Amino acid sequence: MNQNEPVIEIKDLVRKYGREDAVNGLSLTVEPGKCYGFFGRNGAGKTTTIRCLLNLLRPTTxxxxxxxxxxARDEADLKARLAYVPDQVAFYPWMTVAETLEYLGSFRKVWNQDKLHLLLxxxxxxHRKKAGQLSKGQKVQLALVAAVCAEPELLILDEPTSxxxxxxxxxxxxxxxxxxQESDPGRRTIFVSTHLISEFEGLIDQFTILEKGRAVMTLEADAARQTFKRIRARFAEDPPVIDLPGLLEARQAGRQVELIVRSxxxxxxxxxxxxxxxxxVVEALTLEEIFVAALKPKRMPNEATMA
Amino acid sequence: MLIQLNFKSGLPVYLQIVEQVKAAIASGILRPGESLPSIRPLAEDLRINRNTVAKAYAELENQGVIETAAGKGSFIKDSQTPYRKEVRRQLLAGAVDAAIVQAYHLQFTPAEVLELVRDRLGAFEQKNPGHALKN
Known part of the structure; x- marks a missing residue:
């Protein structure tokens, strides 16, 4: 395999449920070693996309x-190289933690026992507790232990922390x-779908914002924070109606104006x-604020004051 | 040293680390020969990708600020900067330009800006005795 070959490549993905388009022409590329954020509101098509990646669903086109x-063709080989932590983790309730891990490990070529004990x-x-008696948080932890011990090249997380x-x-x-990311971080790729963006702010290298099954925006996180700005300005008199290239939103209170600009x-x-x-005064928007700005309809001050 | 990230600064995360390490050296929090935290604990602590920390350390190494000994970690180098004066001048000019832009927005006169610079130099010397800018 080519070292720099993308870990994930999605082109023009469409997946319909009956007549509904859950995913509607999505394209994205994830490079090795990156942490890629897949952001969208509930129902935007995140889980459907991930299910297509895992061949749990077949793409419509x-x-x-x-x-x-x-x-679809190399499912077993590919699944040996990745691990997936779904939003709803489920284990056999009668198995203990130790038995669950042994069971999951039996499907894996790589199974790092040292890491397993360290993480437990x-x-x-x-390890003696029954999986059925674990709290929701503990179940997610158990799923994460199983995912990490397999030392996969790709870790797919679907709403892991909600x-x-x-x-x-x-x-x-x-x-x-x-x-x-312990060993060989250059080949430890993370694809995380979430709407709790602020938690992953520092970890995310690049992201796609998904809305109604389409990519609204794909950017590097650092570049995004350099491009989306909040400007607060104070004027001596009543503020003028401001028009700037890339102006997304404007709010006014007295002689103060707050602008959200993409530039x-x-x-x-x-x-x-x-x-x-x-x-x-200028500051950058956080990824969560960018997410909100990207999905919010454009609003201007004259409309706001008229309302 | 304690690094604190500010996602509202608009500065790329790895550059925030680079600048904070350099600031810590300039103010004597880090001394030549002392070590930087290793990549994993720092990444966990800041909750950022390890590759971002690695990129910051590579940049610091490139700039001649630290050196990395395999298996031992990264250490602050003696402050002999490898840059030629002209390159160093350009680096500083960039920072000064940013301050000038800010001064413009805040409506300072040139004389006031120069006075503030003198003021801040004095404050730096007072706060960091022994680390004053050298003549």
Whole structure:
């Protein structure tokens, strides 16, 4: 395999349920070693896409490659190279934690026992406890232990932290970074679907925002934070109606104006030169704020004041 | 040293690490010969991709700020900077330009800007005795 071959390649994916389009022409590429965020609201098509990746669903049309190969043709080989933590994890309730891990490990070529014990300790998971008696958080932890011990080249996480308490979430993400990326981080790729974006803010290298089965936006995280800006300006008099290239949203309160702008240039400079505010402060939007801005209909101050 | 990321700064995450390490050296929090945290704990601590930390350390190594000994970690180098004066001048000019843009927005006069620079130099020397800019 070519070292730089994409780990995931999706082209023009369409998946219909009856007449409904769950995914409607999605394309994206995930490079090795990256953590790729797959953001969307509930029902945007995230899980359907992941199910297509795993060959749990067949695409209606379009093209999917994992490690350059077709998941429908090379399913077993490809599944040996990835691990998947679904949003609803389920285990046989009568098995203990130890039995569950032994069972899951029996399907794997690689099974790192040292890591397993380390993580069970870290999560304080009792290996004698029945899976049916675990809390939701503990079940997710158990699924993560199983995923990490297999040392897969690709880790697919579907809404992994929703419904978990903040401490468990933190541990979850630290485990993904620490234990999963332990060896050969250049070949430890993460594909995470979530709407709890702020938790993954630092981990995400690149992301796609999905809405109604289509990619609304695909960007590098650093580039996104450099492009989406919030400008707060204060004027001496009533603020003028401001129009800047890339203006997404404007709010006004008295002599203050807050603008959300998508621009690779220096919109704050343009604002200062054209409209001469008394004061002007710029900050980057976080990924979560970018997500909200990307999905919100455009709103302008004159419409807002008329309402 | 404690690194704190600010996602609202608009600065790429790896560059925030680079700049904070350099600032820590300039202010004496990190001294030549001292080690940087290793990649895994720092990545876990900041909850960022290990590759991002690795990229920051590679950049620091490129700039001659740290050196990495295989299996031992990364260490702060002696402050002998490998850059020629002209390159160093350009790097600093970039930072000064950013401050000038900000000064423009905040409506400072050139004289006020220069006065503030003198003021801040004094504050730096007072806060970090022994690490004053050298003549």
């Amino acid at each position: 379009g093209h999917i490659r994992l490690f350059g190969r077709d998941p 300790d870290q999560f304080q998971l009792d 419904g978990l308490d903040p401490i468990v979430r933190r541990e979850f993400i630290q485990t993904v970074i620490g234990a999963y 690779a240039g220096q919109p704050e400079k343009e604002l200062a030169q054209t409209y001469r505010p008394q004061e002007c």
